[in-house]
Amino acid sequence: MSDHTVSARTRAVLDNPWLWVGLVYACGLVARVIYMFHVPPEQFVSSDMSFYVSLAQKLAGEHGPLDPADVRYPLGYPALIAFLIAEGGSLARVVNLQLIVSALVPPAVGLLAAAAYGRRTAQLAVMFASLYFPFIEYGALFLSEIHFILWLTLSFAALFAAYHARGPAARLALAAAGGVALSVAAAFQSVALPAAFLLAAVEGTALMVALPNADARARAQRLRPWLLRWAVVAIAAAPLLGVQARACTRANAGRFCVTNNKGPSDLLLGHYGRVGTIEWTPPGGGTTRFGSPGA
Numbered sequence: 001m002s003d004h005t006v007s008a009r010t011r012a013v014l015d016n017p018w019l020w021v022g023l024v025y026a027c028g029l030v031a032r033v034i035y036m037f038h039v040p041p042e043q044f045v046s047s048d049m050s051f052y053v054s055l056a057q058k059l060a061g062e063h064g065p066l067d068p069a070d071v072r073y074p075l076g077y078p079a080l081i082a083f084l085i086a087e088g089g090s091l092a093r094v095v096n097l098q099l100i101v102s103a104l105v106p107p108a109v110g111l112l113a114a115a116a117y118g119r120r121t122a123q124l125a126v127m128f129a130s131l132y133f134p135f136i137e138y139g140a141l142f143l144s145e146i147h148f149i150l151w152l153t154l155s156f157a158a159l160f161a162a163y164h165a166r167g168p169a170a171r172l173a174l175a176a177a178g179g180v181a182l183s184v185a186a187a188f189q190s191v192a193l194p195a196a197f198l199l200a201a202v203e204g205t206a207l208m209v210a211l212p213n214a215d216a217r218a219r220a221q222r223l224r225p226w227l228l229r230w231a232v233v234a235i236a237a238a239p240l241l242g243v244q245a246r247a248c249t250r251a252n253a254g255r256f257c258v259t260n261n262k263g264p265s266d267l268l269l270g271h272y273g274r275v276g277t278i279e280w281t282p283p284g285g286g287t288t289r290f291g292s293p294g295a
Helices: 003-014 017-038 047-061 076-088 091-116 119-131 133-139 145-164 168-186 192-209 216-251 263-272
Strands: 278-280 288-290
Touching: 017 091, 017 119, 017 133, 047 076, 076 091, 076 145, 091 119, 091 133, 091 145, 119 133, 133 145, 145 168, 145 192, 145 216, 168 192, 168 216, 192 216
Parallel strands: none
Antiparallel strands: 278 288
């Protein structure tokens, strides 16, 4: 084999963008491991992390029924921790899972970018997400954000892919997958639901604007695939959302809630701006406090 042939093959390998994507992704994995195990998260459980871990221990030990204060956040992450620490399991299992989920986020971001913009953008997205520090940091904390990021990204990747898929069967299957992933994301952060609603509204509005002079029949025909896909999304998301709603409503003293009961307080704080603390006493007793982190 001549030196020219070897050089050509080496150049072909080095010119392959996936090689560099893989190298950057590997660097991101190393950064995640170093950051996570330099100061193990189980050694500094505080703030929201303390809430999640304490509620998980309550769920794992079945120490009485849940109350309204327990559903300030969706129950998905505390339930996941409770499952991992049940029967003598330690928080080390949670640490290992956080690392795995954090490592899956860059490929998920790549899938979303590929579905929305194409292969080259997907390669750049994987590289960016591999080294994006908030993704690394959230993976090292006992917080639900990294799980929410993974599942909402997968949901939107499936929804964008459904829009471009060929054939009704593929479109509906991807829409169903997006709905299931959306319901899982909502189990970690309730903002997943308004995000999906906004995506559906923007897509529907764009379809309407694209036919400004069309009659009602033409518009209805254009909107029919959109309505069908989002109906499938809703149907696929309904089972897990129903489980969450039952658990949340039962814990919330019978007052209906889908994933948590903290939405009104967040809306109040959003209108009031930076407020150090708002405190009130529910009719059943107990004290509830919320505040703006930046206050």
